[in-house]
Amino acid sequence: MMGINITATLQALAEPNRQRIVELLRDGPLTVGEIAERLQLLQPQTSKHLRILSQSGLVEAEAAANRRIYKLRPQPFQDLEGWLNSFQRLWHDRFDRLDDYLQELKDSEKNDKG
Template sequence: MVIKVANHGWPLPCIFPVGNVQWVATTFTVLAEPTRRRILDLLREQPRSVGDLVTELGLTQPGTSKHLKVLRDAGLVRVRRDAQRRWYELRPEPLAEIDSWLAPYRRLWSGSLDKLEQHLDSMD
């Protein structure tokens, strides 16, 4: 599938269905916030309650809850109730989609680093 980029006019191959372009942009916006990335890092280790996250992050409960709502709305975390507590856990599937999209760019970067390493080795 090919979509046109408004300002450039050149074709952009897109592995995401056109309807998901907004989702990808939203996900990157959500991930741009350092506190949200820290929450995902903590949830990668294990599910945590809001109280656990408040303690780990040093934020207020309302502040932590706002970040969790944004992450939940973006589909990056899920919540389950257990009596009086809400447990948050990472949903890795959306991140796997983004990782798949980034793979070709990672290979380009890796190739550049390999060339730099070869050049530096030749200087010895």
């Protein structure tokens, strides 16, 4: 299940305008019109990007009077962070093993000279 969410998240963020929308929403909720204006996009184009972001689970819309206010959903970003952290742990482990190996070589070299 997590892999599917990660894939949907990465696919949605692969498009530069959707990335820019997510970056805008990081600072707080906005309407379609506000997003379109700030990114200098047409409103239908902005709505299409928001629909894709919504389908991927990255954003959610809240109805307020006759407007829809979009905001980020935290879960997909937490899933992405967890996925990336698994790679970070892997590389830290590998670097730790490399440090140990280099120390062994250094110690071995000292013993050979000594």
